[in-house]
Amino acid sequence: MLGQIVRSLGRMQQLSNGLKGVRLHQLLSKETHGHLQTSLENTRAISTVSLWPFSSQPRDFSQPNSSWSPEMRKVYDHYNTLCDPDTENGEEKRGPWRKLPSYNRSIKYAAGGIHLSKLIQAKARLFTRNVKEQGATFEYVVFVNKEEKRCVCVFQAGHLLEGAPGHVHGGAIATMIDTVTGTLAGFLSGPIMTANLNIDYRSPMPLGSVVLIHSALDRKERRKTYITCKVSSTDESKLYTEATALFVSIGVGHLFGSRN
């Protein structure tokens, strides 16, 4: 994935004069750093090298906060524990689970350039992370299992996500499905965009619910990554939603109006 992203960014640099003087590391998002670190296995060595262009650290939203219900916290703790390394014969071994960090921008910084300024505006924020009041909208953390090519998102739906009275808006559920399946597809295939999303809403989801969003790789065909998804109660006794999604791999230049 590192090679893929660096190649894509290299193409993007060639694309635009506006990119002159911008270094690749300035364009890499913190998320991408996280993914790179994970995929490169050697997280300790990598994390000692600062690739982040700002002096102040951005806030990682994938952390418990006071709006979380006891149920949200319990499920988070369960999956977080799966990320802990085991100690065997005095040696630390990491399992396949990783918690992914989440920030309110994917790309935070770039210097100059008309193409970049179209994309990187000071007020732009990641849709799911743009509300200051904790617990009001999307509270979620994604855990990925790289061996099984699947992930689980723990999602608590806040009161501003109402659709049908007392229940979560279908568009908010679709947002989370797109986010979680897209995160998995991006983790497995590098830069992608959603091409198709099919959703079956099976039961209404009460506001305030804590649910699991399970996503798994179905298959990959050329540039296409197919992902399946199920949204259920945390004990998995109730099925709320099922979905399938298709993501198409893109060169980052795609976002700048180039098909390369």
Ligand SMILES: CCCCCCCC/C=C\CCCCCCCC(=O)SCCNC(=O)CCNC(=O)[C@H](O)C(C)(C)COP(=O)(O)OP(=O)(O)OC[C@H]1O[C@@H](n2cnc3c(N)ncnc32)[C@H](O)[C@@H]1OP(=O)(O)O
């Ligand atoms: C730089 C990004 C890096 C991401 C890093 C993530 C960091 C993590 C951060 C935060 C996590 C949050 C994660 C969020 C995730 C959400 C993502 C979104 O919501 S994206 C917004 C909604 N999507 C669009 O706006 C796409 C608009 N559509 C397009 O741009 C194009 O149509 C595109 C890219 C989808 C395909 O265009 P073509 O020209 O590149 O490719 P062609 O040739 O048309 O298709 C390639 C193959 O895909 C099939 N295909 C394309 N569209 C299809 C469709 N709708 N249904 C079925 N097949 C389709 C085609 O038939 C073709 O298949 P054959 O290889 O020939 O077999």
